[in-house]
Amino acid sequence: MASSRQTGGEGRGPRRRAGSHPAFVSVIALALCGSSLVGCTPGPAGSSTDQGLQGSPGAQTVTVLAAASLTDSFEAIAADLEAATPGTEVVLSFGSSSTLALQVRAGAPADVLATADPTTMATALDGLTLEGSGAAPSPVLFARNDLVIAVAPGNPLGITDLTDLAADGLVVSRCAPAVPCGTLADAALAAAGITLAGASEAPDVKAAFAPLVAGQVDAALVYRSDVVASTGADHVELAPAVAQTTAYPIASLTGTAVADAFVESVLSEAGAATLAEHGLHAP
Structure with a gap:
């Protein structure tokens, strides 16, 4: 077959x-x-x-x-x-x-x-x-797909919005700027007026999401579809003022x-x- x-x-x-x-x-x-x-x-x-x-x-x-x-x-x-x-x-x-x-x-x-x-x-x-x-x-x-903040199940760090991702010691993964999910991340961060110094940049959204599921990062900027497909993560919606869709x-x-x-x-x-x-x- x-x-x-x-x-x-x-x-x-x-x-x-x-x-x-x-x-x-x-x-x-x-x-x-x-x-x-x-x-x-x-x-x-x-x-x-x-x-x-x-x-x-x-x-x-x-x-x-x-x-x-x-x-x-x-x-x-x-x-x-x-x-x-x-x-x-x-x-x-x-x-x-x-x-x-x-x-x-x-x-x-x-x-x-x-x-x-x-x-x-x-x-x-x-x-x-x-x-x-x-x-x-x-x-x-x-x-269409929406950019969200992926977090560990139950959101143990209490992340509520993009500004929380700039906290000292928080480890974040995201897509590289050259790919669509990275373009959305840049737009959302710019709208929120924050910079994520030291965030890891992945070549595609699956590679950005995988470290979150593995417990290697505290949060990831990914698509809603990635979280829906996983049992190893929850997500936080972006505020309407900074929300991004593709x-x-x-x-x-x-x-x-x-x-x-x-x-x-x-x-x-x-x-x-x-x-x-x-x-x-x-x-």
């Missing part, structure tokens, strides 16, 4: 959920029907008679480059896509959005790109065209049916529900 594989990034290995969202079946049928991937035959309302959903149409692989903060949600969406389309394999590669943009610019093989902000997506797609049609890829916003775009880089099917999975109602389960919200 085909299964998603994960390469690169700071994320954990792929997980599987029992079964798939029923909505995914109809979404994938619509995306693939009439393509070279599957054949479609009419059937009773409420039933799936897509031949590609009933049997394997042959191996079809889609390679997805995605921001590290999408690790858990995209693993779940990939599992649903594979369950709905036997023979499809989703290869997931996670990392910082800026690194992924550079990989795309350098010609790394990929069918789909999802970044943690529109700026890195624009950098990645600048001058690129879809093979065959010559059209430019069309990114679509599919989710928007996630996704784009098919090849225009193939299987690439479009993954994008449609993310954009579907079932995909939105999965993203919400993992701490992201509607764009």
